[in-house]
Amino acid sequence: MGRFVVRRILQAIPVLIGVTFIIFCLVFALHGDPIQALAGEKRADPNIAAILREQYHLNDPLITQYWYYISDLARGDLGTTYNGRAISEIVSERFPVTLQLSLTAFGIEAVIGILAGIYSALRKGRFIDNLVLISTLFLISIPVFVLGNVLQLEFGVKLGITPVAGIEDGWPSSYILPGFVLASTSMAYIARLTRTSMMESVRADYVRTAIAKGLPYRRVIGVHALRNSLIPVVTFLGMDLGALMGGAIITERVFNLPGIGGQLAQSVYLRERPTVVGLVTMLVLIYLVANLVVDVLYAVLDPRIRYE
Amino acid sequence: MRGAKSAKWVVGTIVVALAATACGGSGDSSGAKSDGIVSMEIGEPQNGLVPSNTYETEGGEVIDALFTGLTRLNADNKVVNDLAASIETTDSKVWTIKLKSGYTFHNGEKVTASSFVDAWNYGANQDNAQQTNALFSHIAGYADLNPGEGKKVTTTTMSGLKAVDDSTLSVTLSASFSAFPSQLSFTGFSPLPKAFFKDPKGFGEAPIGNGPYEIKGKVKHNESISVVKYDKYPEAKDYEVKGINFKIYSNADTSYKDLVAGNIDIDDSIPTSGLATYKKDLGDRAIDESDSGVGYLGFPLKYNKYFANAKLRKAISMAIDRETIASKIFLGSRMPADDFISPIIEGYRKGACGDACTLNPTEAKKLYKESGGLPDDKLEIGYNADGDHKAWIEAVANQLQQNLGIKVTAKPFEQFATILNDLDAKKYSGVFRMGWNMDYPNMENYLAPIFSKDAIANGSNYAGYSNAEFEKDLKAGDQAPTSAEAIKQYQAADDIILDEMPYIPVYFYKLNAGYSSKIKSMRIAGGDVLWDTVKLA
Numbered sequence: 014m015g016r017f018v019v020r021r022i023l024q025a026i027p028v029l030i031g032v033t034f035i036i037f038c039l040v041f042a043l044h045g046d047p048i049q050a051l052a053g054e055k056r057a058d059p060n061i062a063a064i065l066r067e068q069y070h071l072n073d074p075l076i077t078q079y080w081y082y083i084s085d086l087a088r089g090d091l092g093t094t095y096n097g098r099a100i101s102e103i104v105s106e107r108f109p110v111t112l113q114l115s116l117t118a119f120g121i122e123a124v125i126g127i128l129a130g131i132y133s134a135l136r137k138g139r140f141i142d143n144l145v146l147i148s149t150l151f152l153i154s155i156p157v158f159v160l161g162n163v164l165q166l167e168f169g170v171k172l173g174i175t176p177v178a179g180i181e182d183g184w185p186s187s188y189i190l191p192g193f194v195l196a197s198t199s200m201a202y203i204a205r206l207t208r209t210s211m212m213e214s215v216r217a218d219y220v221r222t223a224i225a226k227g228l229p230y231r232r233v234i235g236v237h238a239l240r241n242s243l244i245p246v247v248t249f250l251g252m253d254l255g256a257l258m259g260g261a262i263i264t265e266r267v268f269n270l271p272g273i274g275g276q277l278a279q280s281v282y283l284r285e286r287p288t289v290v291g292l293v294t295m296l297v298l299i300y301l302v303a304n305l306v307v308d309v310l311y312a313v314l315d316p317r318i319r320y321e
Numbered sequence: 322m323r324g325a326k327s328a329k330w331v332v333g334t335i336v337v338a339l340a341a342t343a344c345g346g347s348g349d350s351s352g353a354k355s356d357g358i359v360s361m362e363i364g365e366p367q368n369g370l371v372p373s374n375t376y377e378t379e380g381g382e383v384i385d386a387l388f389t390g391l392t393r394l395n396a397d398n399k400v401v402n403d404l405a406a407s408i409e410t411t412d413s414k415v416w417t418i419k420l421k422s423g424y425t426f427h428n429g430e431k432v433t434a435s436s437f438v439d440a441w442n443y444g445a446n447q448d449n450a451q452q453t454n455a456l457f458s459h460i461a462g463y464a465d466l467n468p469g470e471g472k473k474v475t476t477t478t479m480s481g482l483k484a485v486d487d488s489t490l491s492v493t494l495s496a497s498f499s500a501f502p503s504q505l506s507f508t509g510f511s512p513l514p515k516a517f518f519k520d521p522k523g524f525g526e527a528p529i530g531n532g533p534y535e536i537k538g539k540v541k542h543n544e545s546i547s548v549v550k551y552d553k554y555p556e557a558k559d560y561e562v563k564g565i566n567f568k569i570y571s572n573a574d575t576s577y578k579d580l581v582a583g584n585i586d587i588d589d590s591i592p593t594s595g596l597a598t599y600k601k602d603l604g605d606r607a608i609d610e611s612d613s614g615v616g617y618l619g620f621p622l623k624y625n626k627y628f629a630n631a632k633l634r635k636a637i638s639m640a641i642d643r644e645t646i647a648s649k650i651f652l653g654s655r656m657p658a659d660d661f662i663s664p665i666i667e668g669y670r671k672g673a674c675g676d677a678c679t680l681n682p683t684e685a686k687k688l689y690k691e692s693g694g695l696p697d698d699k700l701e702i703g704y705n706a707d708g709d710h711k712a713w714i715e716a717v718a719n720q721l722q723q724n725l726g727i728k729v730t731a732k733p734f735e736q737f738a739t740i741l742n743d744l745d746a747k748k749y750s751g752v753f754r755m756g757w758n759m760d761y762p763n764m765e766n767y768l769a770p771i772f773s774k775d776a777i778a779n780g781s782n783y784a785g786y787s788n789a790e791f792e793k794d795l796k797a798g799d800q801a802p803t804s805a806e807a808i809k810q811y812q813a814a815d816d817i818i819l820d821e822m823p824y825i826p827v828y829f830y831k832l833n834a835g836y837s838s839k840i841k842s843m844r845i846a847g848g849d850v851l852w853d854t855v856k857l858a
Contacts, residue, residue: 049738051367051452053377054756055770056741056781058455063470065450096368097522106542162574170582177582178575179568180544269575271543279571282707282736 018305025301029294033086034079036293040286041075047095047284069095082287092287094280100291103276108295111272113184114264115257117192122200123250129200130207130246131239137212145208149201161194161267178269191268195261199253206249210242217241244314251307255300357563357857359839361587361850362576365543365569368452369525370536372511373444376452378758378848381508383546383567385849387530388511389554391418391437392502394762396844396854398665400503404432404512404531406488408505413497413800418490423555426514427535434484436512436531442466442478443518444509453509455779456760461495497800499807503763506847533560533852543569559853580835589834589845593709596652596833603835609653611664613847614830615767616655617755618702618717622823623777623785625750627695634822635677636688637700637752640724641717642680647828650713654833658826661767661815665847668764668808674819674826682724689725698727701751703740706733710754717827744783755783755824762847764811769795772818786823 048062048071066072070081085092091100133145152160168190169177180187214220215238223233262274273292280288366380375384393403402408406419424432443449445457447467457463461481466474481493494501504510512531517524527539533556534548549564550557568585570576573592580588581602589608591599600607618637620628628634643657656664660673676684700721704714711733718729732751734740743749759766769776774792776782791814798810818824836843844854 043735044739044742045736046738046742049741050736054737054758054781055376056779056783058452059779060447060467060469061450061452061454064447067470068450098369103542165575165578170578173582177579177584178570179579266572267575269570269572271569271571275543275571 018309021301021305021308025298028301029297030083032297033083033290033294036290037079037082037286038075040281040284040289041078043281043284045284047071047286050283051095065095078286082290091291094285094288095283100288103288104291104295107271107273107276110180110270111258111261111265111274113188114192114195114261114270114272115254117185117188118196118199118257119250119254121192122196122203122253125196126200126203127207127243127246129204131211131234133204134208134211134215135234142208145204149204152197152201155197157194157198157263158267160197161191161264164190164194165267178267180270187270191264191270194267195257195264199249199257203246203249207242207246210245211238214238214242240314244311247310247314248307251303251310254303255296258299259296357561358566359562359564359586359855359857360566360568360584362570362573362580362585362590363546363567364571366540366546369522370528370540370546371451371517371521371525372508372513373440373449373451373453374525375508376760382849383548384508384511384528384530385532386534386548386565386852387528387532387536388508389424389530389532390505390508390511391420392506394506394846394849394851396846396851398762398846399667400506400762403506405505408502410501411802413499413501413802414494416492416494416501417485418492420488420490421555422488424531425553426512426516426531427529427551428514428516430514430516431487432512432531433487434490435487436514437490437510438478438482438484439515439518440511440513441482443513445479446474446477448474449521453507456504456507456509459494459496459498459501459504461493463495499799499801499804500761500763500765503766504761507761533557534565537564541569543571545569556853560855561857562852562855565852580837583837586837586839587834587843587850588836589832589848589850591654591833591835593652593654596654599833599835606836606838606840608832608834608836608845610832610845611656612830612832613663613665613759613762615658615661615663615757615826616828616830617658617757617824617826619753619755619784619824621744621747621750621753621784624747628752630692631821632688632692633694634825636685636692636725637721638677638822638825639679639681639685639688640721641825641827642720643678643827644680645720646713646716650716651828654831655828656831658828661818661824661826662764663759663767663829666759666762666764666767667804668811668815670812670815673815677819677822678826680724685724686726689727695727700727700729701732702729702754703732703734703743703749703751704754705735705737705740707736713827714754741783753783757781758830759847764808764815765795765798768811768814768818772823784823786818786821788817788821791817 048065049057051057070078082092093099129145133142136142165177168175175190176182176187220233220238223237261272262278265272265274277289277292363382364379366383367377368374368380370380370383372384372388375381389404391403391405392400395401404421404424406421408416408418410416420434426432441457444451444453445463445466447454460479462479465476466479468474483491485491514529516529527536533551533554535551537547537549540546546567550560573590574594576585576588577592577595579585620634622628647655647657659671659678660669662669702714702718704710714731718731722729740749740753757771770780771782772786772791773782773795774787777785794810794814794817798807798814801807801810832845834845839858841856841858844851
């Protein structure tokens with residue numbers, strides 16, 4: 014197991030280098046001039062623009078720029094934005110927000126999704142099952158920004174029980190509603206995934222054996238059936254954590270949360286190569302770690318799965 | 322990563338969280354009523370809060386509360402002295418400015434003439450790469466601080482700036498410029514304390530101003546900037562508002578919802594989605610007045626020879642139904658343009674554009690025929706798709722198609738900068754969308770930066786328009802001894818472009834803003850809230 018983990022971590026290095034390079038190329042390929050973007054709709058002062066271009070090596074070819082970036086990175090320096098703020102500062106300001114939001118969403122989707130899945134599997138064809146099926150269909154089909162705006166209007170503006178926007182009230186009150194919105198689609202998938210997988214396990218031979226052995230029902234379902242049913246769910250959850258971090262753009266915008274998503278959108282718009290690459294690299298790292306954790310969890314859930 | 326394993330823990334926190342939300346939400350809206358603190362929506366400032374590096378409205382909003390300049394705009398959009406006791410000149414070239422006494426920076430340092438001299442020298446120096454650098458270009462000696470790319474700056478001061486004594490500032494311009502006092506009302510001309518020069522970067526995070534409000538703590542990026550009343554400000558008693566919490570939004574829809582929910586008190590950017598209902602939502606707390614912006618259609622005159630024909634440009638202008646665009650597409654948040662000058666500027670003439678800006682399909686068609694028309698009768702209108710422009714550009718395209726009987730396409734560009742690059746490279750030869758927002762309230766600011774010959778290289782003259790007669794009138798305006806005389810000369814210049822139409826003025830922007838029931842009345846001028854006019858309920 015230890016060797017497996019080390020190997021996976023080593024594998025991440027070329028992935029990271031490749032990703033930064035590809036992202037760098039992609040942002041480089043975008044039309045538009047970052048220095049002109051700073052000046053908005055007025056023409057950037059040509060003299061000042063030239064000086065800034067020089068300062069940020071914008072006149073150099075792609076490879077040279079990438080080399081500057083990578084060698085700074087090797088020294089632990091993420092660089093500065095074109096208006097002079099340290100990118101590391103932006104990351105440390107914004108990451109906690111996205112992390113809190115994603116983890117809130119993750120918690121909501123895991124708990125509600127799995128519980129709803131189990132209940133509907135055990136009460137197949139009954140009222141609760143139909144309720145879960147219909148409500149998940151509803152959540153899957155409704156776009157995130159619609160759900161976000163509607164809930165914001167109802168709970169924030171009309172009822173006034175949650176903040177409309179911003180993070181001033183801190184965790185959890187500022188994060189519950191956006192977290193729920195962000196979690197909604199995945200929550201529905203998890204409920205359905207758990208339901209299907211659970212229904213299969215309940216009919217499986219080993220579960221029947223366990224019941225025949227006279228084990229208490231609670232233990233049969235909670236340990237024997239659930240443990241096996243969770244394997245696909247954990248895969249989904251692991252992948253989803255990465256997706257949550259990157260996919261928060263819309264939710265963060267609707268609820269005005271100063272997280273990574275909003276910053277990423279803004280930086281792409283401003284053609285801030287170093288910032289975009291820095292943020293995306295972080296997201297990739299999280300994705301890699303989440304996948305590693307999923308792989309390790311497999312072994313915990315199902316001892317039959319061997320790694321070496 | 323607390324997955325399914327610690328489900329109990331997560332459920333527990335959610336229950337606690339829901340309970341906390343229910344209390345938290347109702348608690349803060351009632352607590353903030355009577356403390357004299359108001360909150361206002363802004364966007365994230367682009368740069369650190371240094372006056373000379375702030376050329377955009379979001380940061381400008383905060384700078385305006387923190388700093389006091391020599392002149393300011395009053396509620397009638399007139400330029401009046403602020404920190405200046407008097408501004409005198411005989412030839413619009415040498416200016417003597419006397420300062421009022423009693424003003425200090427928030428760290429206690431006295432505001433003197435050298436506070437201005439040092440700040441302006443810093444702003445004008447190309448090594449410091451300040452966004453407002455070009456605004457200082459009228460001052461004698463500016464060229465020494467801006468030798469150009471790759472060349473060393475050999476001095477740190479402009480020869481035209483002199484602090485005669487603590488309260489007298491003498492400014493010599495390189496050429497007469499009658500609009501100088503209005504230019505001084507722009508926040509880029511604010512004074513700076515000595516502490517700034519020791520650590521410009523740190524200053525941007527916690528600026529020390531000389532205005533009615535001082536910063537509380539530091540800038541909280543993407544979250545908020547709080548300022549509180551500076552009690553030693555000489556006119557402090559005129560300011561009812563004890564503190565301002567600038568809340569930073571990335572989305573105007575969200576800030577508007579917060580205004581309706583009573584979570585913020587001032588929102589000066591009502592989103593398109595709110596325009597249809599905001600007057601009903603807010604009642605007499607809605608603000609709907611003229612603003613400084615102008616929207617145009619521009620022509621790449623310098624290299625598309627078809628557009629060089631003024632008749633053709635006029636034909637296009639007369640085929641546009643400005644009324645429909647302003648009232649239907651923009652839901653009344655714009656008004657039909659009838660001059661190149663904004664209605665809030667002294668010198669604006671209602672209906673100056675006359676027939677050329679009035680819908681007249683028959684006449685337009687006739688003019689189009691006379692002009693010889695376009696190749697294949699095809700026209701393209703480029704716009705940047707990141708702004709709110711698609712709807713009106715497509716409407717204009719339809720109107721031109723119908724009224725002129727030609728084929729018109731609307732072409733989206735991802736950013737305005739992309740259009741500019743293509744124009745510079747002479748790659749784009751269609752009509753393009755353009756907009757202008759003033760830097761300082763003077764007719765000159767609507768003419769020189771957009772239509773003068775100098776502005777082809779250094780300003781926003783994207784059309785590449787040049788006209789000797791226009792230059793002459795502009796210069797006469799700059800040299801005029803009185804502002805009334807200047808206006809007359811600038812109007813003559815305005816007449817020339819109204820006749821030639823290098824750009825087509827389409828609409829004037831309007832200010833659509835609103836405030837909460839915590840505020841009784843307030844005024845906004847030149848895009849900034851006049852904090853001394855804010856009266857609390």
